[in-house]
Amino acid sequence: MSRGIILYQSKYGATKKYADWLVEETGYDCIETKDAKVANLQNYDVIILGGGVYASGIAGLQFIKKNIGRLGNKKIVVFAIGASPYDEKAIMQIRKMHFKDELRNIPLFYCRGAWDEEKMKFTDRTLCKMLQKVVAKQNPDEYEPWQKALMCAAGQKCDWTDKAYLEALLKYIEEL
Numbered sequence: 001m002s003r004g005i006i007l008y009q010s011k012y013g014a015t016k017k018y019a020d021w022l023v024e025e026t027g028y029d030c031i032e033t034k035d036a037k038v039a040n041l042q043n044y045d046v047i048i049l050g051g052g053v054y055a056s057g058i059a060g061l062q063f064i065k066k067n068i069g070r071l072g073n074k075k076i077v078v079f080a081i082g083a084s085p086y087d088e089k090a091i092m093q094i095r096k097m098h099f100k101d102e103l104r105n106i107p108l109f110y111c112r113g114a115w116d117e118e119k120m121k122f123t124d125r126t127l128c129k130m131l132q133k134v135v136a137k138q139n140p141d142e143y144e145p146w147q148k149a150l151m152c153a154a155g156q157k158c159d160w161t162d163k164a165y166l167e168a169l170l171k172y173i174e175e176l
Helices: 014-026 061-070 088-098 122-136 145-153 163-174
Strands: 004-009 029-032 046-054 075-082 108-112 114-116 157-159
Touching: 004 014, 014 029, 014 046, 014 075, 014 163, 046 061, 046 163, 061 075, 075 163, 088 108, 108 163, 122 145
Parallel strands: 004 029, 004 046, 046 075, 075 108
Antiparallel strands: 114 157
16 A cells, blocks of 8 residues: 555544544544645655535645645545535535646545534534525425435534445555
């Protein structure tokens, strides 16, 4: 197996949990994206970035975008963590929005995270409540998968994290 590092940006803990599981499975080093330095990444063949999905963006992806020119010879993989169940259409929208130009060939994997309004920062909790009010006005039979998940999770404490979500990613890096 190649020498690798896992970079992660975790707001509420689900991404860190997945990063820790990846460390257990791969033996790779692990560091928070905020502490990563491009110069230190030169010692690695594989860079795996994990971040939560917030407003269709992936936390920490900006680090890769900003430094892709200096990481061009590295095998880069991204995994996103979200509260919604896996939805191919939503993943394709995220790819289309964020994986352009030099990022277009970076593989993207998805893992389901957690939901706990008590842990959410005031701003996140308020935005979610506002979004729930908007979605509640729609016909539930026509909800997108993320809307169903949002409405089902409202007021609940949910943890959908599962090592099984990492299987495809682990298989991919095994073949690098």
